[in-house]
Amino acid sequence: MSEPEPELETMDKRVQRSKQTVLAATYKLLSEGGIGGVSVDGVSRLSGVSKTTIYRHWPSRTALLLDACSKLGTGPTIPDTGSLKGDVTMLAKHLAHELQSARWPAVLPSIIDAAERDPDLAQLHAGLHAGLMAPFLEVAERARKRGELAPGQKASEIVAAIVAPFFYRRWFSREPIDEEFVKSAVRDIVGRSKYK
Amino acid sequence: MSEPEPELETMDKRVQRSKQTVLAATYKLLSEGGIGGVSVDGVSRLSGVSKTTIYRHWPSRTALLLDACSKLGTGPTIPDTGSLKGDVTMLAKHLAHELQSARWPAVLPSIIDAAERDPDLAQLHAGLHAGLMAPFLEVAERARKRGELAPGQKASEIVAAIVAPFFYRRWFSREPIDEEFVKSAVRDIVGRSKYK
DNA sequence: ACAGCACGACACAGTATCGTATCATAAGCA
DNA sequence: TGCTTATGATACGATACTGTGTCGTGCTGT
Incomplete structure (x- = not known):
């Protein structure tokens, strides 16, 4: 928003290449070691792009980090099967x-x-989270317009109800997320939306 | 388990004091800055205990960290109201x-x-998680013996179902956890346990 | 072809970290 | 009281990191 963002087209080829290479390396280190695993020196070593150049394109480590993180959650295509159960x-x-x-x-x-x-990271997190939830929200909204949701039920509540168990499994209980689990999770949601 | 653990009673008063002071400081830094916010130098500065002494009692930063973390999740007393709804x-x-x-x-x-x-930390996490879940599990087990749960329903599933939305709110959606939310969460659980 | 610009290869200062070593001091224990 | 033992002060070496500065080279756009 505040950045002029000088249009990839008009950029010097060398700049394009450098930026892309650096971002790729950053992304790799990020996924391997989390935020703490990213250092400018490390990115420089891995990418082969000199530290000097990195600092020419990003004012600080944090800026590079935010840039790389923002390309993290590219959502899936939103399905449209005609029913909440199918979509979910x-x-x-x-x-x-x-x-x-x-x-x-x-x-x-x-x-x-x-x-x-860190407030900056909190904002980043909010954005990522919104991106991850968007497809679910869209699907829930459509179900609502179709009349598949009970009157008092907010779409965001449905979304939370479906996603929460997955997240719990992945990061807290660390149990495998098998087909059986997916099935029962979907069953719960659909059951909840119909009655009451 | 593997440590002889030389009985607090027989310990030199100075050792007791040092260890306790250091652990307290570690805990404070930990809660303020997370694991990344804990450094031995930092603990030394905050506690007033010299770094030398810290290394006399813990072989490494990691050991100190694990020690401090393990005292993290002291669960609440387990309620016994006689019904699943009351307990939950x-x-x-x-x-x-x-x-x-x-x-x-x-x-x-x-x-x-x-x-x-880190596998060590993964194990620590498993322990903490078990400790946090224990009261819920106990309560669910009792409900089971009372016949409040459907036959096919595992206690651990109930636990996951009740806890997951709380965690989701706290760390993912970052919405406030108000009384209304607690009520509806409890309602969901109780409803789910009775029928089907 | 040529000028400009981005680049890499250093080198640097400043800071922070983990552990270790030495030695004098003071607290606790018998 | 006197001996043992934990402690504090301090310095150290090794490593890693951020961010800046300098300079020569060579790719790119015109």
């Missing part, structure tokens, strides 16, 4: 798969930790 | 209060982050 099933399966294979789940705890103290 | 209500209120005021919720993310990579 697809999203839940996708989430289950990502939680166990993608790289961002390994990074998120360190962001949450940092957000506990 | 009490525990949920207690949890809600702790999540917003106690110090361990600020530390847990850093432990989870570390557990993502």
Whole structure:
């Protein structure tokens, strides 16, 4: 918002290459060691781009970190099966798969930790979280318009109810997220939305 | 387990005092800055105990850290109101209060982050988690014996179902955990246990 | 072809960290 | 009281990190 953002097109090829290389390396270190595992020296070593150049493009380590983190949670395509159950099933399966294979789940705890103290990171976390939840929210909203949700029920509550058990499993109880679990989670949600 | 643990009674008064002082300082730094916020130098400065002495009692920073962390989750007294709803209500209120005021919720993310990579910390996390869940598990088990749970329902599932939304709120959506939320969470659980 | 600009290779200052070592002091224990 | 033992002050070496400064080289856009 405050950055002029000088249009990738008009950028010097060398700058493009450098920035991209550096971001890739940062992302790798990030996913391997969390926020604490990222140092400018480390990024320089891994990427082969000299530290001097890195500091030419990012004013500080924090800036680089925020830049890399912001490209973390690219959501899936939003399904549209026509029913809440169908949509949620697809999203839940996708989430289950990502939680166990993608790289961002390994990074998120360190962001949450940092957000506990640093306002900038808290904001970043809010953005990431919103991005992750967006598909679920969209699906819930549609169900609402279809009349599949009880009157008093907020869409965000549905979203929390479906996602919370997944997160709990991934980071707190650390149990595997198998097909059985996904099924029962979806069942709970759908059951809850219909009655009462 | 593997440590001889030389009986607090027989310890030199000076040792007792040092260890306690150091642990207190460590705990404070831990709750303020997470695991990353604890350095031996920092503990020394804050506690007034010299670094030399700290290294006399703990072989490494990690050892000190594990020692301090292990005293983190001292659970509440387990209620016994005679019904699942009563018990869960009490525990949920207690949890809600702790999540917003106690110090361990600020530390847990850093432990989870570390557990993502360090096996020792993963074990520590497992222990803490077990300690936190124990009261809920006990209460659920009792409900089971009373016949308040459906046959196929595992106690641990009930526990996960009640706790997950609290954790989600505290660390992911970062919404306040008010009385309304606690009520509806309890309602969900009790409803789920009775039918089907 | 040529000028400008980005680049890499240093080197540097300042800070913070983990552990270790030495030695004098003071507290506790018998 | 006197002996043992924990402690504090201090310095040290090794490492890692942030961020800046300098300078020569070579890629890029015109």
